[in-house]
Amino acid sequence: MIYVVGLGPGGAGEITPRALAALEKCDLIVGYKAYVELARPLFDKEKEFVVSAMKQERDRCEEALRLSLSGRTVGLISSGDPGIYGMAGIMLEVARGRTEVEIIPGITAASSSAAILGAPLGCDFAVISLSDLLTPWKVIEGRLRAAALADFVICIYNPASHGRPEHLSRAADILMEILPAERPAGWVRSAGRKGESCRVTTLGELKNQKIDMFCTVIIGSSATYVIDGRLVTPRGYRE
Amino acid sequence: MIYVVGLGPGGAGEITPRALAALEKCDLIVGYKAYVELARPLFDKEKEFVVSAMKQERDRCEEALRLSLSGRTVGLISSGDPGIYGMAGIMLEVARGRTEVEIIPGITAASSSAAILGAPLGCDFAVISLSDLLTPWKVIEGRLRAAALADFVICIYNPASHGRPEHLSRAADILMEILPAERPAGWVRSAGRKGESCRVTTLGELKNQKIDMFCTVIIGSSATYVIDGRLVTPRGYRE
Numbered sequence: 364m365i366y367v368v369g370l371g372p373g374g375a376g377e378i379t380p381r382a383l384a385a386l387e388k389c390d391l392i393v394g395y396k397a398y399v400e401l402a403r404p405l406f407d408k409e410k411e412f413v414v415s416a417m418k419q420e421r422d423r424c425e426e427a428l429r430l431s432l433s434g435r436t437v438g439l440i441s442s443g444d445p446g447i448y449g450m451a452g453i454m455l456e457v458a459r460g461r462t463e464v465e466i467i468p469g470i471t472a473a474s475s476s477a478a479i480l481g482a483p484l485g486c487d488f489a490v491i492s493l494s495d496l497l498t499p500w501k502v503i504e505g506r507l508r509a510a511a512l513a514d515f516v517i518c519i520y521n522p523a524s525h526g527r528p529e530h531l532s533r534a535a536d537i538l539m540e541i542l543p544a545e546r547p548a549g550w551v552r553s554a555g556r557k558g559e560s561c562r563v564t565t566l567g568e569l570k571n572q573k574i575d576m577f578c579t580v581i582i583g584s585s586a587t588y589v590i591d592g593r594l595v596t597p598r599g600y601r602e
Numbered sequence: 603m604i605y606v607v608g609l610g611p612g613g614a615g616e617i618t619p620r621a622l623a624a625l626e627k628c629d630l631i632v633g634y635k636a637y638v639e640l641a642r643p644l645f646d647k648e649k650e651f652v653v654s655a656m657k658q659e660r661d662r663c664e665e666a667l668r669l670s671l672s673g674r675t676v677g678l679i680s681s682g683d684p685g686i687y688g689m690a691g692i693m694l695e696v697a698r699g700r701t702e703v704e705i706i707p708g709i710t711a712a713s714s715s716a717a718i719l720g721a722p723l724g725c726d727f728a729v730i731s732l733s734d735l736l737t738p739w740k741v742i743e744g745r746l747r748a749a750a751l752a753d754f755v756i757c758i759y760n761p762a763s764h765g766r767p768e769h770l771s772r773a774a775d776i777l778m779e780i781l782p783a784e785r786p787a788g789w790v791r792s793a794g795r796k797g798e799s800c801r802v803t804t805l806g807e808l809k810n811q812k813i814d815m816f817c818t819v820i821i822g823s824s825a826t827y828v829i830d831g832r833l834v835t836p837r838g839y840r841e
Contacts, residue, residue, distance in 0.1 A: 369713075376620035379709070384615065444713045445721075452721035452834045460830030466717035470618070470707050474608075474683045478705035482684075482691035486737065487745055489728040489754060497838020498725065506726055506752045513748030514741070515728060591699030595691045599736020 369469020372555030389438035424457035444471035476551035476579040481593025488516035608708020611794030628677035663696035683710035715790035715818040720832025727755035750780040
């Protein structure tokens with residue numbers, strides 16, 4: 364049995380009782396170092412942890428499968444929701460039905476960041492990752508254009524990475540071919556964790572701000588506006 | 603002070619400790635009947651609840667504001683995440699800075715439904731509500747087309763309502779102008795609640811299934827496939 368568990372944004376206050384109960388049942392918990400650091404304080408010293416390196420997602424899932432097939436109950440953890448750019452899909456692909464896999468959702472960065480910025484996701488939105496490790500940049504560009512043309516709110520995951528600090532700037536240029544530079548936007552760094560910061564700004568200003576891999580960025584639709592310093596997208600059109 | 607609190611899919615196991623702690627601090631909790639029924643068992647009998655009618659969202663927020671300005675700590679509850687088609691935006695609009703409003707996210711239906719179906723939201727996705735109470739149907743159609751053309755996974759909220767049972771069928775027809783009828787899809791009814799049910803199916807079959815206002819529907823991208831009876835969208839393209 365493998366539980367793929369989302370820890371939410373990071374604080375103990377945002378891990379659901381269901382997620383915690385599943386991890387309690389596990390003989391051991393597998394995860395990338397940063398996630399294990401989040402989870403370790405929640406359990407007594409008896410709990411066994413297997414720490415794995417970043418980017419070794421497939422190896423981590425194969426390790427979880429191997430341990431599960433040896434009869435142990437395994438927890439595979441990540442921050443946010445494992446179903447959204449997370450470990451759920453790859454675990455199902457690696458397991459291919461050979462062991463039971465239960466996915467336990469967590470609060471994803473779109474939700475946690477939106478709550479800090481106000482309510483920018485109050486109407487239809489598109490979620491786009493700027494990581495081109497697995498998706499060609501041309502496809503990402505096409506999705507940015509389509510989302511802007513169809514007047515979606517746009518929520519950007521992985522706006523930058525170690526090797527690619529310029530992705531958000533390129534994305535903003537593409538969006539500004541279609542959207543006005545004054546379009547309300549915002550970003551949150553490390554939502555719910557130590558060092559959390561955020562800013563309500565505009566699409567045009569995003570390029571001048573320090574937005575790194577720990578940030579989530581939200582760009583409003585035509586209906587989004589700023590009220591009392593927070594982003595709000597009313598449901599449907601303004602009454 | 604007003605806390606706008608998301609209860610998640612419905613079960614007590616998916617309400618975060620942060621949400622619960624905020625509601626503990628509240629003198630009274632305002633919500634639509636069905637949500638109050640979810641929250642009432644979590645508290646002792648001392649807690650005061652104000653039950654309001656469905657669709658009276660603005661009235662509910664005005665009541666919350668009035669109570670808050672009279673010096674009470676108010677919790678405004680809804681299921682899922684209040685930031686996604688929920689009460690967060692309208693509460694900020696009604697409050698206009700006259701009282702402190704804190705948004706506490708919950709697990710939204712996209713996450714809870716995806717976890718039940720497998721991992722269909724593993725790559726870029728668009729979230730679209732089919733409710734045309736506040737958004738013109740033409741705009742909704744445009745967003746469906748744009749999402750299909752840009753190869754997003756599509757997650758549909760409010761696929762039907764009491765007055766509009768045919769919306770999902772119309773949406774499926776629009777999507778099939780662009781996408782193959784065999785495109786993997788799935789739906790979940792009452793995720794995490796009594797009477798939960800789900801099905802992994804295809805876009806073409808959605809029209810023949812009983813999909814009501816309690817369902818969330820997910821239609822895959824070109825990368826989505828079925829593995830061991832579950833939907834998986836690999837991150838990026840298949841290796």
